[in-house]
Amino acid sequence: MSKKKVLITGNLGYIGSVLTNYLSDDYDIVGLDIGYFQNCKIQKIRNKKKFKQTIKDIDKIKKKDLKNIETIIHLASLSNDPLGEINKKLTIRTNHHSTVKLARLSKQCGIKRFIYVSTQSLYGVSKNNNYLKEDAKKSPVTTYAITKYDAEKKIFKLADDNFKILIFRPATVFGPSPRFRSDIILNNFVGSAVTSKKIRIFSDGKPWRPILHIDDMCKILVKSLKIDISKKINGTAINLGVRGGNYTVKKLANLVKQTLPGTEIVYEKNPSKDQRTYKVSFEKLYKIFGNKIIIKNNVVKQIKELAKFMKKNKFSYKIFTSHKTNRIIRLKKIFNEI
Numbered sequence: 001m002s003k004k005k006v007l008i009t010g011n012l013g014y015i016g017s018v019l020t021n022y023l024s025d026d027y028d029i030v031g032l033d034i035g036y037f038q039n040c041k042i043q044k045i046r047n048k049k050k051f052k053q054t055i056k057d058i059d060k061i062k063k064k065d066l067k068n069i070e071t072i073i074h075l076a077s078l079s080n081d082p083l084g085e086i087n088k089k090l091t092i093r094t095n096h097h098s099t100v101k102l103a104r105l106s107k108q109c110g111i112k113r114f115i116y117v118s119t120q121s122l123y124g125v126s127k128n129n130n131y132l133k134e135d136a137k138k139s140p141v142t143t144y145a146i147t148k149y150d151a152e153k154k155i156f157k158l159a160d161d162n163f164k165i166l167i168f169r170p171a172t173v174f175g176p177s178p179r180f181r182s183d184i185i186l187n188n189f190v191g192s193a194v195t196s197k198k199i200r201i202f203s204d205g206k207p208w209r210p211i212l213h214i215d216d217m218c219k220i221l222v223k224s225l226k227i228d229i230s231k232k233i234n235g236t237a238i239n240l241g242v243r244g245g246n247y248t249v250k251k252l253a254n255l256v257k258q259t260l261p262g263t264e265i266v267y268e269k270n271p272s273k274d275q276r277t278y279k280v281s282f283e284k285l286y287k288i289f290g291n292k293i294i295i296k297n298n299v300v301k302q303i304k305e306l307a308k309f310m311k312k313n314k315f316s317y318k319i320f321t322s323h324k325t326n327r328i329i330r331l332k333k334i335f336n337e338i
């Protein structure tokens, strides 16, 4: 029996580069990516199985690209809050308009399942100290968060019995990937500690930032292709993260300092414009996917593993601060060249 065909958009990014190996045993994968970070690797890519790779803008996807595809995991995006401000127009086009266009085309083409990866950034600056459930007030403050939320609102409406939709809102992901990112919180702290023995904090350390290991993220995505999407959850959003996985920035920095001895924490005088803070509830995730869905819930161990991964791959301060792992530097370089 032939395997089900899954299209992963954004498969040449941080998460996508790990996800393909999680899926390749059970699915026939097609990867589609514009290729912004194609050559930004800190480790040789070892794909368990070969798969078809298309280098294309999601905005240009045509019906023929979706032929025989059963499911789409939509990761492609100008991804993260500061990065979305470099080229606002392109961020709005990619994260909102092209994303909704792809969802609509997918429905027209008879695709059965559409997994849209959104973000918890849409909770923005939460004044609420309770754990935010999926229906909590949204206060997106960045172009990235606004565009992801705008897309969500339109994609929700497309769900029906023939076109099943799940919208995931992951916590900030961390952990090893051949296309590593040093511009997201825990990766940044560990990378900085490993390469300069310093962690730099651009706030008072009080903002809440839930985190999720990349392997858990991928396992949830794999499971989302297998579960029955009942009427109750079809077209709804699910926060992705770990019970106990809500940390303040300060707590995360201290955990890295304790785990990697000799690390100094520096509070920078110029605060970042990024004022996001949100504490998130993951009860819906556990209810749908079961208690065993999270496999790695030991941050200290994960920090050690990440530091080991960096040392093994000769991760230097130069790489930490270069376009290879920092998306803002990479995209500024690309946009200036266009």
Ligand SMILES: NC(=O)c1ccc[n+]([C@@H]2O[C@H](COP(=O)([O-])OP(=O)(O)OC[C@H]3O[C@@H](n4cnc5c(N)ncnc54)[C@H](O)[C@@H]3O)[C@@H](O)[C@H]2O)c1
Pocket: 009, 010, 011, 012, 013, 014, 015, 016, 032, 033, 034, 035, 036, 037, 056, 057, 058, 059, 074, 075, 076, 077, 078, 079, 080, 094, 098, 117, 118, 119, 120, 169, 170, 171, 172, 173, 174, 181, 184, 327
């Ligand atoms: N990494 C996190 O912490 C995190 C947290 C929450 C949500 N997410 C979401 O998960 C998804 C994947 O995140 P990531 O960390 O792997 O991001 P990433 O930036 O590493 O990868 C995104 C990929 O999308 C591609 N892309 C961008 N514009 C495109 C276009 N127009 N057409 C085709 N491809 C395009 C890029 O080339 C890149 O390979 C994103 O949608 C992001 O918003 C990530």
